[in-house]
Amino acid sequence: MASPRPEQKNEPWKDPGAQPYVRLEKLTKRFGDFVAVDDVTLNIYRGEIFCLLGGSGSGKTTLLRMMAGFERPSEGRIWIDGADVTATPPYERPVNMMFQSYALFPHMSVQKNVAFGLRQDKVAAGEIDQRVTDILKLVRMEQFAKRMPHQLSGGQRQRVALARALVKRPKLLLLDEPLAALDRKLREHTQFELLNIQEKLGVTFVVVTHDQEEAMTLATRIGVMNHGGIAQIGTASDIYEYPGSRFVADFIGSVNMFEGRLVEDEPDYVRVASDELGGTFHVGHGVSAAPDATVWVALRPEKIVLSRERPDGDGDNRVEGVVAEVAYRGDQSIYLVKLATGRQMRVTQPNTLRTGTGERIRWDDRVWLSWDSSSPVVVTQ
Amino acid sequence: MNRRSHFVTAMMVAGFLFLYLPIVLMIAFSFNESRLVTVWGGFSTKWYGELFRNQQILGAAWLSFKIAAMNATGATVLGTLAGLALARFGHFCGRPLLTGLATAPLVMPEVITGLSLLLLFVAMEQAIGWPEGRGITTITIAHMTFSMAYVTVVVQSRLATLDESLEEAAMDLGARPAKVFFLITLPIILPAILAGWLLAFTLSWDDLVITSFVTGPGSSTLPVVIFSKVRLGVSPDINALATLLVLAVATFTTVFGLYMIRQQKRRDLEVQRAIAANE
Amino acid sequence: MSKPFLLGELLAWIRAHGPWRWASQGLRARGYSGRTLVTAVPYLWLALFFLLPFLIVLKISVSEMQLAMPPYQPLVSWISDGVIALRISFENYLFLLEDSLYWKSYLNSIRTAAISTVICLLIGYPMAYGIARSPAAWRNLLLLLVMLPFWTSFLLRVYAWIGILKNNGVINNLLMALGIIDEPIVMLQTNFAMYIGIVYSYLPFMVLPLYTAIEKLDQSLLEAAANLGCRPVKAFFRITVPLTMTGIIAGCMLVFIPAVGEFVIPALLGGPDSLMIGRVLWEEFFNNRDWPVASAVAIVMLFVLVIPIMIYQRSQGQQLGAHR
Numbered sequence: 001m002a003s004p005r006p007e008q009k010n011e012p013w014k015d016p017g018a019q020p021y022v023r024l025e026k027l028t029k030r031f032g033d034f035v036a037v038d039d040v041t042l043n044i045y046r047g048e049i050f051c052l053l054g055g056s057g058s059g060k061t062t063l064l065r066m067m068a069g070f071e072r073p074s075e076g077r078i079w080i081d082g083a084d085v086t087a088t089p090p091y092e093r094p095v096n097m098m099f100q101s102y103a104l105f106p107h108m109s110v111q112k113n114v115a116f117g118l119r120q121d122k123v124a125a126g127e128i129d130q131r132v133t134d135i136l137k138l139v140r141m142e143q144f145a146k147r148m149p150h151q152l153s154g155g156q157r158q159r160v161a162l163a164r165a166l167v168k169r170p171k172l173l174l175l176d177e178p179l180a181a182l183d184r185k186l187r188e189h190t191q192f193e194l195l196n197i198q199e200k201l202g203v204t205f206v207v208v209t210h211d212q213e214e215a216m217t218l219a220t221r222i223g224v225m226n227h228g229g230i231a232q233i234g235t236a237s238d239i240y241e242y243p244g245s246r247f248v249a250d251f252i253g254s255v256n257m258f259e260g261r262l263v264e265d266e267p268d269y270v271r272v273a274s275d276e277l278g279g280t281f282h283v284g285h286g287v288s289a290a291p292d293a294t295v296w297v298a299l300r301p302e303k304i305v306l307s308r309e310r311p312d313g314d315g316d317n318r319v320e321g322v323v324a325e326v327a328y329r330g331d332q333s334i335y336l337v338k339l340a341t342g343r344q345m346r347v348t349q350p351n352t353l354r355t356g357t358g359e360r361i362r363w364d365d366r367v368w369l370s371w372d373s374s375s376p377v378v379v380t381q
Numbered sequence: 382m383n384r385r386s387h388f389v390t391a392m393m394v395a396g397f398l399f400l401y402l403p404i405v406l407m408i409a410f411s412f413n414e415s416r417l418v419t420v421w422g423g424f425s426t427k428w429y430g431e432l433f434r435n436q437q438i439l440g441a442a443w444l445s446f447k448i449a450a451m452n453a454t455g456a457t458v459l460g461t462l463a464g465l466a467l468a469r470f471g472h473f474c475g476r477p478l479l480t481g482l483a484t485a486p487l488v489m490p491e492v493i494t495g496l497s498l499l500l501l502f503v504a505m506e507q508a509i510g511w512p513e514g515r516g517i518t519t520i521t522i523a524h525m526t527f528s529m530a531y532v533t534v535v536v537q538s539r540l541a542t543l544d545e546s547l548e549e550a551a552m553d554l555g556a557r558p559a560k561v562f563f564l565i566t567l568p569i570i571l572p573a574i575l576a577g578w579l580l581a582f583t584l585s586w587d588d589l590v591i592t593s594f595v596t597g598p599g600s601s602t603l604p605v606v607i608f609s610k611v612r613l614g615v616s617p618d619i620n621a622l623a624t625l626l627v628l629a630v631a632t633f634t635t636v637f638g639l640y641m642i643r644q645q646k647r648r649d650l651e652v653q654r655a656i657a658a659n660e
Numbered sequence: 661m662s663k664p665f666l667l668g669e670l671l672a673w674i675r676a677h678g679p680w681r682w683a684s685q686g687l688r689a690r691g692y693s694g695r696t697l698v699t700a701v702p703y704l705w706l707a708l709f710f711l712l713p714f715l716i717v718l719k720i721s722v723s724e725m726q727l728a729m730p731p732y733q734p735l736v737s738w739i740s741d742g743v744i745a746l747r748i749s750f751e752n753y754l755f756l757l758e759d760s761l762y763w764k765s766y767l768n769s770i771r772t773a774a775i776s777t778v779i780c781l782l783i784g785y786p787m788a789y790g791i792a793r794s795p796a797a798w799r800n801l802l803l804l805l806v807m808l809p810f811w812t813s814f815l816l817r818v819y820a821w822i823g824i825l826k827n828n829g830v831i832n833n834l835l836m837a838l839g840i841i842d843e844p845i846v847m848l849q850t851n852f853a854m855y856i857g858i859v860y861s862y863l864p865f866m867v868l869p870l871y872t873a874i875e876k877l878d879q880s881l882l883e884a885a886a887n888l889g890c891r892p893v894k895a896f897f898r899i900t901v902p903l904t905m906t907g908i909i910a911g912c913m914l915v916f917i918p919a920v921g922e923f924v925i926p927a928l929l930g931g932p933d934s935l936m937i938g939r940v941l942w943e944e945f946f947n948n949r950d951w952p953v954a955s956a957v958a959i960v961m962l963f964v965l966v967i968p969i970m971i972y973q974r975s976q977g978q979q980l981g982a983h984r
Contacts, residue, residue, distance in 0.1 A: 068549075068553055069553075070549055070552075070553075089552075090549070090552045090553050091552050091553070091554075091555045091556055091557055092555075093553075095553070096553055096554065097549075097550070097553045099546045099549070099550055100546075101544055101546050103544060103546040103547045103549070103550035105547060105550075105551070105565055105569075106547075106569060107568045107569055116551065116554050116556075116564075117554035117555055120554055120555030120556050120560070121555055148651075150648055150651060150652050150655070151651045151652070151654070151655045152655050153655050153656050153658065154656075156655070164550075164554070165553075168554065168555070
C-alpha cells in the first residue's frame with residue numbers, strides 16, 4: 001500500500017540534539033507475577049504519529065493506559081513536554097484518549113459529549129460553544145450536534161469520539177485501536193481523514209493497533225511490541241525492509257526465513273550458506289556477527305523472480321524447485337514452490353497480464369527462483 | 382423461533398395458572414356480599430368501605446409506608462456504595478468479607494436475622510442507651526440491613542455490564558472520581574438504582590418476621606396487623622385490602638413495563654435508522 | 661440532562677469550602693481517599709448490624725435464662741474484689757439434643773425444604789425454559805408476570821390459599837357442588853397445604869435465575885448436538901442441564917435456604933404437628949420467652965445452613981464474574 005504521507009522532511013529522531021516531547025523511561029508494569037510492560041524506554045517527538053504495533057498480550061494497551069494515567073507504572077517515569085507526570089492522575093494530565101469502544105456517554109448528546117472536557121476545565125460558556133462548533137465542523141459532524149450517541153452510525157461515533165478527545169487541545173492524543181470497529185472500506189477512508197486532521201492541528205498522536213497496514217499508513221514511526229518490550233522502532237519502510245530480528249521480520253508482512261551459516265564476512269557484503277535452501281545467499285550488506293555464526297536470512301515473497309529458464313550469472317541467490325500450490329488473488333498470485341531440500345518457499349508475482357493470455361506457470365512446473373543481492377536481510381537474533 | 386414442545390407450553394400455562402388463580406379468586410371474593418368469604422352472596426363493595434373506616438389498618442399502612450420509604454432510601458445509598466466497591470475497586474483488602482456480608486442477608490432465614498438484630502438492639506440499649514426502646518428506628522435499621530443486600534446485587538450486576546471505559550473517558554477529560562460518579566455512572570445506572578429502591582421498598586412493606594422481632598409497643602406495621610387478623614380466620618376486608626395492593630402493584634408495573642418496552646422499541650428504531658442513513 | 665451538572669457543581673462548591681476541604685486534606689494526608697469512604701460506610705454498617713448480632717446470639721446461646729429483662733444472665737460478672745466470673749453454659753445445646761422435639765423439627769424442616777425445592781425445580785424449569793424460548797416480544801411480558809406476585813404482599817398471597825384450601829373453601833365447595841365428594845377433604849393445616857404454600861411463594865425465586873441461565877444458552881449448541889445425532893431428550897440432559905447448572909444451583913439455594921427457616925407458611929397453612937424449626941424458634945422466643953434456647957436454636961440452624969449458603973455465594977460469584 002502506498003503511503004499517503006509525504007516523505008517526512010524533518011526526522012527529529014535522527015537528530016541527537018532534538019528534545020523528545022514524550023519520554024518513557026524504563027517503564028515497567030507488573031500485575032502480580034505477570035509482567036505486562038517490561039523496561040520500555042521510548043522517545044516521541046512533537047507532531048509525530050507514533051504507532052505501537054503488536055499482537056494481543058504484547059503490552060501495547062497497558063503502555064497506552066500508563067501514558068493516560070489509568071495504570072500506575074511499577075517502575076520508571078513518564079515525561080510529557082518536560083514535566084514528570086508519572087504520579088499525575090488522569091484528570092490532571094494534558095493527555096486525552098480516544099477509546100476503542102469510543103466510550104461516548106450514552107445519556108448526553110453529541111454536543112454535550114464534546115463539551116464535557118471543556119466544562120471540567122471551567123471554560124466560559126461562550127468559548128465552549130465556539131470550540132465545540134469548530135471541532136465538530138472539522139470532523140464534519142456539525143449537523144449532528146443534537147443527536148444522541150445511539151442515533152449515530154459507527155463511523156459517526158468514531159468522529160465524535162475523536163472530536164471529544166481533540167477539543168481540549170491535548171499535548172498528546174492517545175488512540176486505542178481507533179479504526180478497529182469500522183468496516184474495511186470506511187477504515188481506509190478514515191485513515192486518510194485522521195492524517196488530515198492531525199496535520200491541521202499538529203497534535204502528537206500515539207496510536208495502538210494490531211493492524212500492520214493501519215500502522216504503516218498512519219505512522220511516522222512504528223514501535224513493534226512483543227512480550228511487553230519494544231522489539232524494534234523505526235519508520236514503516238525501516239521495519240519492513242530492515243527488520244532487526246526474526247520476530248519483526250515474521251510479524252510484519254510475510255517472509256521466507258532460512259537458517260544458515262556465515263561463510264564470507266566482508267564489510268560491504270556477506271555470503272550465507274543454508275542447508276535449508278540448498279544454496280548460498282549473497283547479501284549486499286555487512287553484518288556484525290562472528291564468522292561461522294548461525295544467522296537467519298529473511299526474504300520477502302514479492303522480491304523473488306519466478307522463471308522457467310535458468311537465470312544468468314553465478315551460483316548465488318538462485319534455487320530450483322517445483323510449484324506445489326498456486327493461489328490466484330486477483331492483483332497478484334501466490335506460489336508455493338517446493339525446493340529440493342523439502343522446504344517450501346512463498347513467492348508472490350503481480351498479475352501484469354490478464355489471465356488466459358501468455359504462458360502461465362502452473363502446478364508441478366519446474367521453475368527457477370532468483371533475487372537481487374539487495375533483497376535478503378540477515379538477522380542474528 | 383417457536384421451538385417449544387407441547388409439554389413445555391402446557392407446563393408454562395399450568396405454572397402461570399398456579400401463580401395467578403389464588404390472586405384472581407381473592408380479588409373476586411373481595412366483591413362478595415357475604416361475610417362467609419368463600420360463599421358467593423352477590424356483588425358488593427361494602428368491604429372496601431369497611432376497610433377505609435378501619436383506623437387500625439389505615440394507621441398501620443401509613444406507618445409501613447413511612448418505614449418502607451425511609452428504608453428504601455437508606456438501603457439504596459448503602460447498597461449502591463457496596464455495589465460500587467464490589468464492582469469497581471478491584472481487590473481491596475477485606476473484599477471477600479464484604480462480598481459475604483453483602484450477599485448473606487439475601488438467603489438468611491428471617492427468623493435468624495430478626496432474632497439476632499433484636500438481641501443486638503437490647504445489648505446496645507444496655508451498653509450505650511441507644512436505641513431507646515424499640516419502634517420505627519429499630520425496624521428501619523433492621524430492614525435496611527437485609528434489603529441493602531438486594532440493592533447491592535442489582536447495582537453490582539448493572540455495573541458489571543457497564544463499559545468501564547465510559548468512566549475512564551470522563552476521568553481522561555478532566556473529571557475527578559467523585560464527579561465521574563455523579564455525572565456519568567449515576568445517570569447511566571439510575572434505572573437500576575431506581576429498581577433497587579422499589580425492591581427495597583417492597584421488601585420492607587412486606588416484611589412480617591423481622592419486624593415482629595424488632596418492633597415495640599405502638600408500632601405495628603401493616604403485615605403485623607394483617608397477620609394477627611389472619612390468625613383469627615379469613616375476613617373479607619383483608620380480601621379488599623389485598624385487592625387494592627395487587628391492583629396498585631399491577632398498574633404500576635404494567636405502566637412502567639410498557640414505558641420501558643416503548644423506549645426500547647424507539648431506541649432500536651433510531652439505531653437502525655442511523656445505520657441505514659450512513660450507507 | 662442539566663441536573664447532573666448542577667449536582668457536580670454543588671459538589672465542587674462543597675469541596676472548595678471550609679470543613680470539607682480540611683477533612684479531606686487531612687484524610688488524604690493519612691493515605692485515605694474517597695474509595696476508602698465508599699467502602700467503609702457499607703462495611704461498618706454490615707459489621708455492626710449483621711456480623712456483630714451473630715456474635716451476640718452466640719454469646720446468649722451459652723448463657724442461662726433468668727426471669728428479668730433481658731431474660732438472660734450476663735456471661736461476665738464482677739464479683740467483689742475485682743474477681744471476674746465467666747459463666748459459660750452449654751446447657752441450652754444439651755437441651756436441644758435431649759428433647760426430640762428439636763432435632764425432629766430440624767430434620768423435618770430440611771426434608772420439607774428439600775422436597776419443596778425439588779417441586780419448585782420441576783415446575784420452574786419448564787416454565788423458565790418456555791419463557792426463554794418464547795418469541796422475543798413475549799419474553800419480557802412473561803418474565804414480568806413471574807415477577808409480579810413477588811412484588812405483591814407475600815403474607816396476602818399465603819392468606820389467599822387459606823380461602824382456597826379450608827373446609828368450606830373454594831376447592832371443597834366446588835368438589836361438593838359437583839357431587840364428587842360428600843365430606844369436605846381436610847387440606848388446611850396439613851403438610852400438603854404447607855408444601856403448596858412454600859412452592860407457591862418461592863416459585864419466582866426459582867424461575868428467575870433459571871431463566872437467566874437458559875436465556876444465555878447458545879441455541880446453536882443444541883442444533884450442533886442434533887446435527888451430530890443426539891436426540892432432543894438426551895441433548896437436554898447432556899447439554900442444556902449441565903450448561904444451566906449455575907442457574908439451577910442458584911435457584912435451588914434461593915428456595916431451600918429461606919424455606920428451612922420459614923415461619924409464616926407453617927404458622928398459617930401447616931398443622932400443629934408440622935414442626936418447622938423457624939416456628940419452633942418463634943414460639944421459644946415469643947411464647948416461652950426463653951431467649952438463650954432460641955439463640956441456640958438459631959446458631960444450630962445457621963450451622964445447618966452454612967454449607968448451602970456458601971454454595972449459593974460461590975454460584976453467585978461465578979455468575980457475576982462471567983460478565984467481566
